[in-house]
Amino acid sequence: MEKKAHVISILVHNKPDVLARIAGTLGGKGYNIDSLCVNTTTQNDISKIVMTTAGSQATVTRIENQLQRLVDVISVNDLTNVESIYREMVLVRLNLTAQNSEPVKKAIDMNKWKVIVSGDKYVIVEITGDKTQIDFSLARLEPLGITDITRTGLIALKLED
Amino acid sequence: MKLKGTQILLEVLKEENVDIIFGYPGGTVLDIYDQLYKSDLKHILVRHEQGAVHAADGYARATGKVGVCLVTSGPGATNTVTGIATANMDSIPLVVFTGQVPTGLIGNDAFQECDITGITRPCTKHNFLVRNIEELASTIKEAFHIARSGRPGPVLVDLPKDVMATQTDYDPANVKFRNYEVAYKPAPKKMAKVFDMLQAAKKPLIMTGGGVILGKASEELTHLSRKYQIPVTGTLMGLGSFPGSDGLWLGMLGMHGTYYANMAVSHCDFLLAVGVRFDDRVTGTIETFAANAKIVHIDIDPSSINKNVTVDLPIIGDTKATLKDLLRFLEEHHYAQDTVSRKTWLDEIDEWREKVPLTYCQNGEVIKPQYVIETLHKLTCGDALITTEVGQNQMWAAQFFQFDRPNSFISSGGLGTMGFGLPAAIGVKCAFPDKHVVDIAGDGSIQMNIQELATAAQYNIAVKIVLLNNGYLGMVRQWQELFYEKRYSHTDMTYAPDFVKLAEAFGIIGLRATKPSEVEAVLKQGLSVNKPVLMDFRVSREECVYPMVRPGESISQMTLGSREIIN
Numbered sequence: 001m002e003k004k005a006h007v008i009s010i011l012v013h014n015k016p017d018v019l020a021r022i023a024g025t026l027g028g029k030g031y032n033i034d035s036l037c038v039n040t041t042t043q044n045d046i047s048k049i050v051m052t053t054a055g056s057q058a059t060v061t062r063i064e065n066q067l068q069r070l071v072d073v074i075s076v077n078d079l080t081n082v083e084s085i086y087r088e089m090v091l092v093r094l095n096l097t098a099q100n101s102e103p104v105k106k107a108i109d110m111n112k113w114k115v116i117v118s119g120d121k122y123v124i125v126e127i128t129g130d131k132t133q134i135d136f137s138l139a140r141l142e143p144l145g146i147t148d149i150t151r152t153g154l155i156a157l158k159l160e161d
Numbered sequence: 162m163k164l165k166g167t168q169i170l171l172e173v174l175k176e177e178n179v180d181i182i183f184g185y186p187g188g189t190v191l192d193i194y195d196q197l198y199k200s201d202l203k204h205i206l207v208r209h210e211q212g213a214v215h216a217a218d219g220y221a222r223a224t225g226k227v228g229v230c231l232v233t234s235g236p237g238a239t240n241t242v243t244g245i246a247t248a249n250m251d252s253i254p255l256v257v258f259t260g261q262v263p264t265g266l267i268g269n270d271a272f273q274e275c276d277i278t279g280i281t282r283p284c285t286k287h288n289f290l291v292r293n294i295e296e297l298a299s300t301i302k303e304a305f306h307i308a309r310s311g312r313p314g315p316v317l318v319d320l321p322k323d324v325m326a327t328q329t330d331y332d333p334a335n336v337k338f339r340n341y342e343v344a345y346k347p348a349p350k351k352m353a354k355v356f357d358m359l360q361a362a363k364k365p366l367i368m369t370g371g372g373v374i375l376g377k378a379s380e381e382l383t384h385l386s387r388k389y390q391i392p393v394t395g396t397l398m399g400l401g402s403f404p405g406s407d408g409l410w411l412g413m414l415g416m417h418g419t420y421y422a423n424m425a426v427s428h429c430d431f432l433l434a435v436g437v438r439f440d441d442r443v444t445g446t447i448e449t450f451a452a453n454a455k456i457v458h459i460d461i462d463p464s465s466i467n468k469n470v471t472v473d474l475p476i477i478g479d480t481k482a483t484l485k486d487l488l489r490f491l492e493e494h495h496y497a498q499d500t501v502s503r504k505t506w507l508d509e510i511d512e513w514r515e516k517v518p519l520t521y522c523q524n525g526e527v528i529k530p531q532y533v534i535e536t537l538h539k540l541t542c543g544d545a546l547i548t549t550e551v552g553q554n555q556m557w558a559a560q561f562f563q564f565d566r567p568n569s570f571i572s573s574g575g576l577g578t579m580g581f582g583l584p585a586a587i588g589v590k591c592a593f594p595d596k597h598v599v600d601i602a603g604d605g606s607i608q609m610n611i612q613e614l615a616t617a618a619q620y621n622i623a624v625k626i627v628l629l630n631n632g633y634l635g636m637v638r639q640w641q642e643l644f645y646e647k648r649y650s651h652t653d654m655t656y657a658p659d660f661v662k663l664a665e666a667f668g669i670i671g672l673r674a675t676k677p678s679e680v681e682a683v684l685k686q687g688l689s690v691n692k693p694v695l696m697d698f699r700v701s702r703e704e705c706v707y708p709m710v711r712p713g714e715s716i717s718q719m720t721l722g723s724r725e726i727i728n
């Protein structure tokens with residue numbers, strides 16, 4: 001069966017160890033979580049977890065069913081087959097040197113990257129986009145001398161209910 | 162009303178109609194035990210916390226109610242893990258209360274602290290650490306609700322010592338908790354599909370599992386089978402959900418299933434699987450399992466569907482409600498089986514039954530374990546609650562004791578926990594003091610929780626242990642005989658206590674039979690007294706359980722011991 005990436009959106013009660021339960025359920029059954037994003041919704045006691053995993057449709061259905069069994073899980077949605085938008089964010093720090101200052105500034109202007117902190121010795125750039133856009137930007141940033149990055153998991157939202 | 166945590170605990174237990182708890186005290190639960198001292202709630206002091214959980218589990222399996230235990234933190238809590246995992250695999254409703262160090266010390270490696278909610282997360286249905294007194298009552302209520310709703314399971318509630326010592330206002334009417342009950346949704350379209358499939362079928366078969374017992378759906382299942390003359394086979398966990406004495410009953414299927422049950426599954430063209438999860442011990446190689454059949458799978462848990470076997474029609478729902486709907490639909494639409502094809506099918510099954518019946522050979526001067534079980538069945542007229550240990554004893558009990566009623570065969574199916582049977586029997590006997598409660602045991606397993614004989618003796622819980630003593634870890638030895646050229650690596654258990662003397666040392670009755678002619682007398686004597694009895698049957702040492710499906714083979718390929726028949 002064909003393996004592909006799935007984006008799963010999970011609504012949960014915001015209980016102390018709900019994340020441990022979800023991670024444990026998947027890990028314990030031998031499924032891999034590729035990326036993960038968690039935060040509260042407009043209601044403080046309800047959180048949304050967006051998770052990406054790879055597998056055949058049958059595997060992903062099994063994952064959904066396993067998650068549904070958890071008491072703190074309210075709903076599980078595979079967004080892969082419905083129209084949704086996807087975003088990730090990455091923060092990148094570039095240390096500035098005599099050699100790279102100019103090319104860095106140029107690249108920032110050209111790509112319209114958002115600079116959130118700019119110092120004498122470094123800049124921190126924020127990039128938001130879908131996975132391809134971020135991969136593309138990182139590929140461009142790489143030769144300029146990235147010193148550190150933090151990349152969020154994927155978040156996703158269905159276009160319509 | 163202002164109450165302390167310990168008082169609230171006992172109040173809520175009363176509201177939940179808990180009439181017995183199994184437990185073992187220690188530092189962090191001293192306050193709870195002090196409260197118990199002042200209460201009239203029945204508490205059975207076990208001799209090991211694993212025993213407490215198995216006892217509560219046996220109680221739950223026999224009654225259908227939630228079993229309850231109480232243990233201390235740290236080692237008390239970790240000792241419950243095997244019991245909890247056992248209940249979890251078989252979907253048995255339990256609430257396990259563990260003591261915990263005071264909240265201020267959690268995370269400090271305090272004396273007897275352990276992260277028991279972390280440890281039991283993968284083997285409970287759910288668990289809780291109660292962080293403050295305000296959530297105590299609702300958490301306990303929720304725990305009971307979760308344990309028994311939907312697909313049941315064990316729930317652990319961790320109770321820090323300081324929380325239990327705090328006071329708060331308690332009003333039972335004000336306790337709110339979340340409701341997880343999934344409403345049953347009738348599915349008329351699916352019923353119509355089942356109707357069509359049944360109509361088209363020439364060789365229909367029902368496969369019943371633990372979900373029929375848990376869902377209290379035996380009556381409906383039996384009615385369905387008898388009304389439309391559909392033969393029934395069952396998993397280990399399904400034993401008792403259909404009367405074992407009924408002509409339509411084919412016995413257990415799977416690795417040690419009957420020849421005719423396995424043949425019927427392999428040849429049926431329609432399989433109605435109810436409350437089962439298609440465990441690998443049942444299916445043999447998946448590809449050949451019921452290969453000719455359209456499969457309908459009724460189960461309450463969506464995660465059981467298409468997990469192992471891909472089915473043609475899944476119906477997610479409570480087994481009782483679904484079977485009721487199905488019966489109604491078949492009736493309203495005047496389903497009637499084609500009597501000619503049905504007779505051909507039942508005749509075909511009977512031929513298999515005659516060709517290879519479930520049998521053994523009791524001759525000579527050595528007791529056959531199967532003979533002990535058959536005699537036990539005869540003497541009790543089948544009216545007994547049977548627990549088992551794990552291994553050959555368990556399989557022979559499943560094969561040779563006919564179970565006519567649900568909740569009468571009590572055995573660790575999913576986890577296969579040696580040491581389950583004796584404490585479970587204690588729990589069962591507490592629920593049904595007037596019934597015969599018998600643990601069919603092996604000499605290896607019985608030694609795993611033998612300390613519970615003291616519990617039985619202390620409270621005169623008159624369980625009967627039928628020890629099939631072969632001096633081996635028999636089931637493992639059987640695999641070594643069949644698959645490892647008789648290299649009996651570390652399975653010889655001849656070095657064992659004198660079980661009769663051991664029984665006496667515990668203050669219970671010990672009896673022994675070494676010859677077939679003594680079996681009936683020993684059983685009669687053991688069953689007649691209202692005291693715990695251990696009966697040591699010295700049985701044939703190298704008897705094997707047959708039929709046997711070798712691992713990795715199709716269930717139609719059975720080894721039948723001396724009578725090798727491979728289809």
Ligand SMILES: Cc1ncc(C[n+]2csc(CCOP(=O)(O)OP(=O)(O)O)c2C)c(N)n1
Nearest residue numbers: 552553554577579603604605606634635636
């Ligand atoms: C706690 C535990 N440890 C190990 C096993 C593996 N095991 C399965 S059956 C068996 C042998 C059981 O021997 P005995 O209790 O004497 O029963 P018999 O098979 O001889 O009837 C063993 C060791 C198990 N099921 N449970």
